[in-house]
Every structure is written in C-alpha cells, then in structure tokens.
Amino acid sequence: MGLVVLALAAGFLGYSLTVGGVGGKPGGYDVTAKFGQVGSLAPGASVSVAGVKVGTVSQITLDPKSYLAVAKLTLDPTVKLPADSTAKITSDSLLGGVHVAIAPGGSTEDLKAGGEIENTQGAVDLFGLIGSVMRPQGDAAASGDAASAKTPAADATVAPDSY
Amino acid sequence: MVAASGGVPAFFRPARVIGRSTLAALRMVGGVAVFAVRGVVACFTPRWFPIQLLRQLIAIGFFSLPVVGLTAVFTGAALALNIYTGGGRFNAEQVMPQIVALGITRELGPVLAALMLAGRVSAAIAAEIGAMRATEQIDAMRTLSTDPFRYLVAPRLTAAVLALPLLTAVADIIGVAGGWLVAVRILDFNPTVYVRNTVSFIQGWDIGSGLIKAAVFGFIVALMGCYHGYNAKGGARGVGRATTHAVVSSAILIFASDYLLTTLFTAA
Numbered sequence: 001m002g003l004v005v006l007a008l009a010a011g012f013l014g015y016s017l018t019v020g021g022v023g024g025k026p027g028g029y030d031v032t033a034k035f036g037q038v039g040s041l042a043p044g045a046s047v048s049v050a051g052v053k054v055g056t057v058s059q060i061t062l063d064p065k066s067y068l069a070v071a072k073l074t075l076d077p078t079v080k081l082p083a084d085s086t087a088k089i090t091s092d093s094l095l096g097g098v099h100v101a102i103a104p105g106g107s108t109e110d111l112k113a114g115g116e117i118e119n120t121q122g123a124v125d126l127f128g129l130i131g132s133v134m135r136p137q138g139d140a141a142a143s144g145d146a147a148s149a150k151t152p153a154a155d156a157t158v159a160p161d162s163y
Numbered sequence: 164m165v166a167a168s169g170g171v172p173a174f175f176r177p178a179r180v181i182g183r184s185t186l187a188a189l190r191m192v193g194g195v196a197v198f199a200v201r202g203v204v205a206c207f208t209p210r211w212f213p214i215q216l217l218r219q220l221i222a223i224g225f226f227s228l229p230v231v232g233l234t235a236v237f238t239g240a241a242l243a244l245n246i247y248t249g250g251g252r253f254n255a256e257q258v259m260p261q262i263v264a265l266g267i268t269r270e271l272g273p274v275l276a277a278l279m280l281a282g283r284v285s286a287a288i289a290a291e292i293g294a295m296r297a298t299e300q301i302d303a304m305r306t307l308s309t310d311p312f313r314y315l316v317a318p319r320l321t322a323a324v325l326a327l328p329l330l331t332a333v334a335d336i337i338g339v340a341g342g343w344l345v346a347v348r349i350l351d352f353n354p355t356v357y358v359r360n361t362v363s364f365i366q367g368w369d370i371g372s373g374l375i376k377a378a379v380f381g382f383i384v385a386l387m388g389c390y391h392g393y394n395a396k397g398g399a400r401g402v403g404r405a406t407t408h409a410v411v412s413s414a415i416l417i418f419a420s421d422y423l424l425t426t427l428f429t430a431a
Contacts, residue, residue, distance in 0.1 A: 001228065001229040002225045002226060002228035002229060004229075005228040005229055005231075005232035005333065005337070006228060006333065008232070008337065008340070009232070009333045009336040009337050009340075012336055012337070012339070012340040012343075013336050015358065016339075016358045016361065016362055017362070019354075019355050019358045019359060019362075028355075043360075043363050044257070044260075044261070044356070044359070044360040044363065044364070045257070046257065056356050056359075058359070092254050
C-alpha cells in the first residue's frame, strides 16, 4: 500500500514538473504582447477572444529598455489569430481579477509562434480614473480653499456638461 | 477523597481543588520537559541502536503512507470544491489552484499528516512502552544496564522527526493531486493550466515552512507517546489511559505549536 501511495505521488510530481516546468509546453504556442500598464494581471490569467478562453498568460516581465511590461501568452494551437489583432487588458468584474481580451484583426496573415501582438491597450487605472472624476478641476480644487468648491447653483448646473 | 479531610467534600474547598490541579499541571509540564531533554540527549549521545531506528522508521514512516495519502487526497478534493464555491461569490474561482496549493503546503499537509500520525503512531508507542512498563520489562532492561532512553525513546524520537517531513512532502503532492482531480473532473478546469498555475505560484518557503512544522510535530507525537507510555501506572488500565492521553495531548500540542510556528513564519 505504501508503495502504491509513493508511486502515485511520484507520478503526479513528475507530471506537474513536466507540464508546469519552464521547458516544452505541449499543445500551445507562445506570443508576446507589450503593455504600458499591466495592473494586477498575473501569470495564470486567462486570454480570451470574444469572451471564450483560448489560452493563459504564462509570464510577465519588464522590458528594461522601453519600461514596458512584456506578457507572454500561451494560446490554444487550434486558434489562429490575424497578425494585426489587438490585445487589451480588461477586468472580469469590478473587484475580480483581470484577463487579456484579444480582438482579432483583419489581416490575412496569422500570428506565428513567438510573434508579437503589436496593438495593445494596457490596464485602466481604476482609482486614477475615479480620482480624475472626483477632482475635475485638478490643481484649482487642490490649491484653492474649500469654500470655492461650494460654487453657486449656476456653476453647479454647468459642471456636469464639462465632464 | 482522602484530601477532603473532616468529612467536607472537595466541592466546598475550592482553594484546595485549584491548588491541587495547578500543582498537578505544573508537575506534568515539568515532567514532560525533563523527559524531552533526556530524550534529546539520548538521541545525540552514544550508544545508538541503528537497527531499532530503522525498525521505527519503517513502522512510523512507511506504514503510515496509506493513511496519510488517503487523508490528503480527500482533503485536497474537499478544499478545492469549497474554495471554488467560496471564490465564486466574488468571481475569484480562477485563483482556486493557488489557494489549494497554499493551504495544503503551508497548513493542511503538515497538520493532517501529524494528526494521523498522532492517532496511529503516538497511541502505538504509548501502548508498547506502557505494556513494557506494566510487565516490568523496562526495569529488567535497566538491570541489564541498557538505558531505556537510548534503546526505546531515542530511536522513536529520531524516526518520527525524520519521517514526518517526508510524509508531509508526500501529503503535499497527493493533496494537490486531489484538488487537481476534482478541478479537472468536476469543475472543468484545464489540467495543464491548473498544474502550471500551482507550480509557478508555489514558492520554496511555502513547502519549506510546512516541512519544518512537520519535524516539530513529529517530535511532539513521539514525545507524547513515549512520555505517557513510560509513565503508565496501574497495569492494563494504565496502558489504556496512557494511549488516550498520548493521542489527546499530542493533538492539542500539534495545534498549539502550529499556531506559534505560523506566527513565527509569517512574521519573518
């Protein structure tokens, strides 16, 4: 019995190391995509086309020259993507994780293994976005006194249009 | 009952009851501490009994594999289902492999392996040594100038400290495999992605800290078995009481030291 348990453990360990190791990944090809901002994107996040999962993010590194984040995407070999596809980092939900959504382009050439997705759109900094809405005046609101924020009714009615 | 002198039941003498139980507790702590020191000294000083050590390693380590493996596989599977359901409440099902792996390696692998060992090994040690005490074999051993600490206690302590980390390593692997099985068979995870997420997420320290815990738990399990067996009193009934005490006290000490060790590891 003990030997059976040991054999099972050794088998699963071997399987995990071959599959999870850095080396050959069976059934999948890698492409890279450079993003200005990856946000909370992490290895293991899914890659989808039209909401259908077609692969995972296998690695994220920083390009030391351009300071761009380089994400390595491992894609299902049955899915061929046009070379001019767009990769975009989007949120699963307001609180949940993020994933990479790929919008296929119109090119007749396919992305090859080791190729790069040129058109990318990085993660949106949600808190930066909220901050810019909350403080639309920027410097004026920050440096001016608190009373100036309580503008007359006339100003308040104009304000929404300026957003 | 005799202590309640003058015909007054013990119930009406709270100070005496408190005092007596406090003294008993202190005596117990002191006894265990002295026993532990003597046991550790016996482990590191000659004379050694390698045949005994090997026999204990096989009894404690190898024959515990099926129990530990079964516990681990079911725990991993249940953990995977629970985390999947709980994670679904805030759309975080995808991190399930990582949480399962973390939970198994840092906490459940060592603790569950140690608890199974407490039930299986601690009781067996207590019964064996307790029976030897009851039949005066330990005294006979001493008259033959064989130190029972070197011959009985040291091999068991060493074997448990060596075997439990190895058992925990097996439990870690089997536990993750259990989670993987459920994820792939029932929850429709991609097997390759699951394994890759686990492997790339787990760090050396996650496994290392679990193995250090396991070594400490192994010491506790063997120590409690030896202590209660060695100090068994009153024949067959005493042996039964010793086994019960060994299992209960090692389980409690495992949980208490688990918390202390985790505090230490997470602070570092």
